[in-house]
Amino acid sequence: MSCGDPVLTFGIIADVQYADEDNGRNFLKTRTRYYRNSLNILHNAVNHWRQVKPRVDFILQLGDHIDGICKRKGSDVGLRTALGPLISFGKPVYHVIGNHELYNFSREQFIGTELFSAGREECDSPAVGCLYYSFQPHPAVRVVALDCYDVSLIGNPKDSDKYREAMEIIREKNTNEDLASPLGLPEENMRFVTWNGGLSSRQLSWLQTEVQEAEKLRQNVIVFGHLPLFQPTSDCVNLCWNAEDVVDVLHQHSCVVCYLCGHNHDGGDAVDGEGILHVTMPGVVERGPGEDAFATASLHRERLDIAGQGAAGSFSVNLRYPIS
Ligand code: ZN
DSSP, X not given: OOTTSOSEEEEEEOOOOBOSSOOXXXXXXXXXXXXXXXXXXXXXXXXXXXHOSSOOOEEEEOSOOBOGGGGGTOHHHHHHHHHHHHHHHOSOEEEOOOHHHHHHOOHHHHHTSTTOGGGSTTOBOSSTTOOOEEEEEETTEEEEEOOTTSBSSSSSOTTSHHHXXXXXXXXXXOOSSSTTOOTTSOGGGTTOSTTXXXXXXXXXXXXXXXXXXXHHTTOEEEXXXXXXXXXXXXXXXXXXXXXXXXXXXXXXXXXXXXXXXXSSTTOEEEEOTTSOEEEEOOOGGGOOTTOOXXXXXXXXSXXXXXXXXXXXXOEEEEOSSOOO
């Protein structure tokens, strides 16, 4: 390794939403979704990562890897196709759960798929079946994966405590008959729709322990999840229900370098008051033929560089603890 080489390099991609279906529209009918083309962009990403020197160590897949409409022709077939390029790459891929995974699979089924990264040998999660986890790809780096649909109306059985909790939260904020619609709600309540969710108090305490431990070990923390946590990086409809609580936990310790997410297909980026870089990756599914939307992150001894391709931006942020 030459002295200019990064300590770690990883790929980032979000909202591939692949489906073997003709183009469709988003919920508000304002955007085209290019379901088949998203596979071409995924191939472009993997081909790009193959050429990165010295190498890409792993990939972060930020959720919604296949679209809900895959269900029509078979979710398993759709998932196999959409995982193909990533598997052929041969490096670990760390997934988080998005709403579209839950349109295709129950949480129990999800655990049986390749998307269940918490079950990987190198990943730590607090209990069997938990979808949130962390791993340490370098002694000075901890990557923390969130389950933003822990408390949600999708994925939790109707007779579960989590479903009841989600229903209570959503009913208090969303007065529409159709709970999938944010239309007409005050801006601060628009995120309380069926296709979003939040972190349980149990997950928040786990997150607290993760960042606390990382701080003690002087590890730089990279957090990723499907839903945006910081309003300047998302429209108000696509935020995690308890985004502010999550950010509060991240702010209690000074080890978090960045938060990476998807879901808000336009993408976005901002640095918050405590210096955490928030990057919402642009959604692959809304990029047309000839376009790209993925990034390659290089962790150097003093900083993290994120180099975007196509619609994805490029950023640089200092590490909390320079690596000696
Ligand atoms: Zn989503």
